[in-house]
Amino acid sequence: MINNNLTLTIINLLINLIDVLLVLLPVLLSVAFMTIIERKQLAAHQRRVGPNTTGYYGILQPFADALKLILKETVIPSQSNKVLFYLAPISTLIFSLLGWGIIPFGEGLTLSDFSLGILYTLALSSLGVYGILFAGWSANSKYAFLGSLRSTAAMISYELILSSAILIVILLTGSFNFTTIIESQQAVWFVVPLLPVFIFYFISILAETSRTPFDLQEAESELVAGFFTEHSSIIFVFFFLAEYSSIVLFSCITAILFFGGYNAPELFINESVINLQSIILGLKTCIFCFLFVWFRATLPRLRYDQLIEFCWLNLLPVAVAFIILVPSILVAFDIAPY
Amino acid sequence: MNTLLMLFIFVPILSVILLALNLLLAPKKADEAKVSAYECGFNAIPGQTRSTFHIHFYIVAMLFLVFDLEILLLFPIAVTLYQVSTYGFSIALIFFIVLTIGFVLEIGSGAISMSTPGNN
Numbered sequence: 001m002i003n004n005n006l007t008l009t010i011i012n013l014l015i016n017l018i019d020v021l022l023v024l025l026p027v028l029l030s031v032a033f034m035t036i037i038e039r040k041q042l043a044a045h046q047r048r049v050g051p052n053t054t055g056y057y058g059i060l061q062p063f064a065d066a067l068k069l070i071l072k073e074t075v076i077p078s079q080s081n082k083v084l085f086y087l088a089p090i091s092t093l094i095f096s097l098l099g100w101g102i103i104p105f106g107e108g109l110t111l112s113d114f115s116l117g118i119l120y121t122l123a124l125s126s127l128g129v130y131g132i133l134f135a136g137w138s139a140n141s142k143y144a145f146l147g148s149l150r151s152t153a154a155m156i157s158y159e160l161i162l163s164s165a166i167l168i169v170i171l172l173t174g175s176f177n178f179t180t181i182i183e184s185q186q187a188v189w190f191v192v193p194l195l196p197v198f199i200f201y202f203i204s205i206l207a208e209t210s211r212t213p214f215d216l217q218e219a220e221s222e223l224v225a226g227f228f229t230e231h232s233s234i235i236f237v238f239f240f241l242a243e244y245s246s247i248v249l250f251s252c253i254t255a256i257l258f259f260g261g262y263n264a265p266e267l268f269i270n271e272s273v274i275n276l277q278s279i280i281l282g283l284k285t286c287i288f289c290f291l292f293v294w295f296r297a298t299l300p301r302l303r304y305d306q307l308i309e310f311c312w313l314n315l316l317p318v319a320v321a322f323i324i325l326v327p328s329i330l331v332a333f334d335i336a337p338y
Numbered sequence: 339m340n341t342l343l344m345l346f347i348f349v350p351i352l353s354v355i356l357l358a359l360n361l362l363l364a365p366k367k368a369d370e371a372k373v374s375a376y377e378c379g380f381n382a383i384p385g386q387t388r389s390t391f392h393i394h395f396y397i398v399a400m401l402f403l404v405f406d407l408e409i410l411l412l413f414p415i416a417v418t419l420y421q422v423s424t425y426g427f428s429i430a431l432i433f434f435i436v437l438t439i440g441f442v443l444e445i446g447s448g449a450i451s452m453s454t455p456g457n458n
Contacts, residue, residue, distance in 0.1 A: 012339065019341045071364055073365050073366060074360060078373040157398060160409065167413060174416075234360035234364075304452075308398065308450060312401070312450040323434065336423070
């Protein structure tokens, strides 16, 4: 009896582990390839060829980069707080990768069909700010400290806009569950009624992942490298992986919240062995990753005070206006979702 | 033990594995110039690294706190709008308008600006 129970528990654990690996390994691969996509695409925008020596068309470049960075020496400044110095990038990577636990690749096909999925995502993006704060503080260097303060202020300001946009999408859905959000877009994708919301949502996502035009920490002439000035080799890899994982994750969430997720017209009944719906989600995610890099190639950078003023004086009133408008319409015409 | 818990256990293990790989495989030759703080050639003065910073960052954090909590408190009505209908929505609207008055005050008083209007 006890032996039977133990076997079942171990089999359960193994299946859970296989599930996790089945999501995380492709995610890590996609993060690695996102770096080479960015370099090749930036090169294409600038009419040159990106990395093309390692492997065919430079495909093996991210693995060469990872190998180099693992084999490099990690220089820890003598005056830094050693524990926080290691803990900050690890926590940033952890919170970035944990966000993949609730993304649905089919109807209910997630690592965890959490009924509060949206709150989980918002909580993780808020916790990610801690890693940046501790990284700059622990490095005990003037420039890293100032860089982390500015990055933190920018990230938390745009998190308000992100929460507002997500709140408005939830108003149209009536549930926090990601699968329910996708299923309630079968009539029309949410980008059609909520196009202005999509616009300021996308702006806030650019700022959350510290991408151009909000990448003041990568403006090397300003603060060297911002909060990760003192971090080298594997520590830097953690920040790098976390940033690109956030880019891919937020692209995926954009596709889920506004563009119908894994549903496509004429394809919503999946009767084949291949999970066509996850391919649809992957295609939509790729389109938004492309958009991220396109923004980086095209737009100049905002100065820090312009960035903060843009959020608090220009975007937040629009978000507040939509928060008042959308439920008013829903209540007035009695079309609230149930 | 469900899958989400396994994810919570696996991801830290993954990052620790990467860290251990680096500790094993990388050289460790620390000399005086490498482990000093980076200040574009200058020597860092130990007392000035975490000195005072602009009050603006503190103000942004405080305002973020208030407005983030306001938006979070609106999440329950987002999922139960059908049940509470007009009455519940009007209560939420009164709550939101009171906080919007504060927001108007914040914009009008110029709390979010790094430089005072007299400077430049």
